[in-house]
Amino acid sequence: MPADIFLNVAVGGVLTGLVYGLMALGLSVIFGVVRVVNFAHGEMMTIAMYLAIALFSAFHLDPLVMLVPIALAMFAFGYLLQAGLINNFIARPEHSQFLLLIAVGIIIANVLLILFGPDAQNVQVAYAFESYQIGPLIIDTTKLYGGLAAIVVATALLGFFRYTAVGTAIRACADNYTGALVVGLDVKRLYALTFGLGAACVGAAGTILLLLFDVTPAVGPAYTLLAFVIVITGGLGSMPGALIGGVLIGLTEATAGLLFSPSAKSMFAFAILVLVLLFRPQGVMGRRAA
């Protein structure tokens, strides 16, 4: 196989992987702080994707422009979900939280099904079939823009956690729940903020992903699982790890799609997961737990 084909596919995989990474970052933030497994993560992303479709058909706005309002809307959704529902489940056993979010996911998926119908939908931007050529390398414009947008959003989020007072407070909640309560942090509000941020993150990822893939109401669980595979691969509790895991999985899927059959690509993502658990259970970027 010619090297330049492989290189093209690999670059495409890395760029797609960055968007996957942004999606997984949302999950990582929510699980790392709130300690609740967001099993409705993929469904939340489909909300953002359908929002983008609705806005696109109404105003013909580029998804990358709509990214900001959609992320804000998803932030509000996540904030209200955590404040109204999930905060009451913090002390409940894992399977109970799991069931709660499964129920939320079922509701989201079927509301979308009723509103938008079961068919696959996408947006057709003007640059959908354009590409940049650098030497032998041909990069799809959509993938390039998508990957760059994912980096910008992820950097903004990482900056928020590192440099703002609220971000520091949220990290304090994640590090030591009791300690955070003792120093007088309003943990429940911070949890709601965190869930909102995670939702905004996955909302942005969904909007970008619409440039690359179609959406159906039933696609949620597959993305939830993909996000989990990425988070475990990258390393639990490591935010850069989520991005790197995303790139790794994106690259794996693209290569597998090239060498085998595109429909078998998710098998290789799971194989990576098993390998990671076998040889580096703390993840690529994770530190070994004591």
Add this chain to the structure above:
Amino acid sequence: MIARLVEGVAPRTLAALAVLLAFFIAAPFFAGDYLLTVLILILYFAYAGQAWNVMMGFAGQLSLGHALYVGLGAYIAATLFVRFGIGPWLGLCIAAPVAALAGAFIGFLAYRFSVAGVYFAILTIAVAEFARVGFDHLTWTGASAGLFLPVAQYVHNDLWNLRGHPVMFYYILLGATVLAFVGCRALLQSRIGYFWLAIREDEEAARSAGIDTFRYKMMAVMISAAMTSFGGVIYAFYYNNLFPEQVFSISQSILIILGPIVGGVGTLFGPILGAFVLETIAESMRTLLEGVGVDLPGTNQLFFGIVLLLVVIALPEGVWPWLIRHFGLEERKI
């Protein structure tokens, strides 16, 4: 042995059990075809839920990928039957150990590296999905186009080859559910059962007390997997068609665990009651919506989701523990 099984059970509970069993035995004589189909579904999910309960309810290991064992049981038995004419009971003798091995693989990966809690659950989903995509591409078993068992009008119920009327499947599933119920009770009353509960409650403490937690967790996964695979065999021979998309799907896994969680995790009655409650809700929802004339795809599922949400919020421990408290069915304290 029998005395030990009923030890400490309130007579009221025993009486209720007897009435329930009599009801289920008599049901096919007055149930129509539609009701029979619903009852078969209830028993299938009660049985599979009981199998899942061994892992989660007793040993505290959350599996979200039980579709893996259903799928393995279904595909192995069906392939042996279609390709080699080997009957389902012999097929089960191969399917159950294979499912147990698959469970052992997951358990080994997870427990050696202390992948616990949520991450264990994700691993179970991932392996199930791996199998789904794998079978989607395995042309020998029909790949994504599906695997079909020959269907014909059978005059007699052929119990050996599981070809026959739904009533036969009903009684097989009823027998399996009763056996699973009694078997689980026996396990809970045995040494293994006590070790499992110790691990579920506090693994560190269990290990300190000298319990080989790795071994007993592995046993829970393997027993649960083997039990579930029988559900898969019945699934294959009852429906006569298999698609990786359906039998290995995440929603299959979720449907299996909904029953025990709604009914009450870790209780023997939870899976049965939960399956009954959920199917009743789902079916009455369908009838109701049809009656009102709403025919939008998704409405049924939407209401199901809402009811599920309300049940989770209102009855955190499940329906059975709630019933116990309100009707005085608890075991007497000895």
